Amino acid sequence: MKVQAWFKGANGNRLAADLSGAEDAPTVILLHGGGQTRHSWARAHQVLADKGYRVVSVDARGHGESDWAADGDYSLEAQVADLLAVIKALGGRPVLVGASMGGTQSLVVCGRYPDIAKALVLVDVTPRLEPQGIEHIVGFMTRHPDGFASLEQAAEAVGAYNPNRPPPRDLSGLARNLRLRDDGRWYWHWDPCFIVGDHRDKVERISQTMKAAAPAVRVPTLLVRGRQSDVVSPDGVEELRSMLPHLAFVDIEGAGHMVAGDKNDHFNSAIIDFLQEHHPLPQEEQTEAGL
Template identity: 35%
Template sequence: MTTDPTTGTDRFTTLNGLRAHYVEWGQPDASPVVLLHGLRSYARTWEPVAAALADRHRLIALDHRGRGDSAWDPAGEYTTEAYVRDLEQFADALGLHRFVLVGHSMGGTNAIVYAARHPERVRLAVIEDIGPGSSASGEGAERIRRELARTPREFAGLAEARAYWRGVRPGISAAALDSRVANTVRQAADGRWVWKFDLDGIARARLDPDPSGQVDLWPHVEALRCPTLVLRGDRSDFLPTAVCAEMATRQPLLTWKEIPGAGHYVHDDNHAGYLATLREFLGEHRDRR
């Protein structure tokens, strides 16, 4: 059965005891591409990218635990280790033996760690605007900490929610804003609009100063065994060019490119540029199995 090339098909599975939601586009027997979203995002953030690639690929976007339509973790385990364990079960559940792995921000961290641990499964990796140290220090890391600490717990209406996201991301397109509002808030029984994602649990994990909960990406970057493309928004405050250059120096299989007119959310900020670069990379390595 072919999934809807525009809106995709919603599916559910169970990962480490939690109900997990994912969306599929394209032909089920086509070359699989797994898409991993960022810290406060959701599977359908990839909808425009997936719809554009659905003629040649099977696109699979996962709602990480605590986001979208996936279950919240009552233990608040929102760490790289937990996400990677989920991804391991996800690949097994769907029978994904060789696939392309694409990740934005937090999803990029998860993609790097998974690809390093499972070189037999990941044939290509695309990492969007994150690298070693990005989440620990720097202007972008501090911005995200401030935003998490100041995020309102509820909204009186959708207009208020839209204004919040517009304030956080002033340059967001109308389409991306519509998607973000539709997929990150829901109406409670009393009429208030509340977050669909586990804001308190995710914030606690992200703001926890304990270094044991953080991952050093350098060993994982060095352990990669597949061609890897890092995409940086040229206006990003999160991924310095110096880190991109060092990643390429330490890992010969890794290349990086800047996408003009984009900040941290590269696939939103310059969709055409992101898509063209992604297609070029996939085309260059289409014969790699």
């Protein structure tokens, strides 16, 4: 059964989360990308919970229902500090599954604190971030500052950004990532301060921080790339492999940067196979889950 939970971030900021599974089950923390919310993991969360894992999907600071940063600090260092606070509150050594922004946090944490996690899954993110892909993302996030007149209009904007994914039949999932304000328009539910400033400089600093952390990662690591991604290139994959010789890699055909949403079944299969090897359930729970 999924319940809403709250964690205290590094600055006392509240972080909203969905939590499923028994407290003593192996834990998987799902960390979304920039401009998304924990609901982007909805199907993966449910599949992992049904398998018997303790699953925690967290809204990053300034996203979803988590507190917006009063000082406007959405730096990688602030996000890393929040993630450390969540891990400490949960106890034990979880598997970290991070998409894009969530993956940068996870990689840095695992590099700086080698024993903090059992394993690491990076979803379409490497230290080498292709400029055209970043421009694509920033363009999408800044294109509609005045919101949308309807959910259908928001869906059209998503479709223009991500033609790999068929338009949703049910807009309720999309609605979880927007908020209807008093002016009658729908707005993405994240702090606009998250995207201010020179994004090229930010991306370069993030890239350098990841490159510094990656060689120290010792835990089993899986990179799941969308084959049509414009953010992670084959060269970026090989560069990460040179830093992490133990890296496992899955390239999912028909998926772009938003891998879990584009090809959810393929994504779930890839991470479940990885988890069964590196973060297995107790034998009794595996039998009950039909594994």
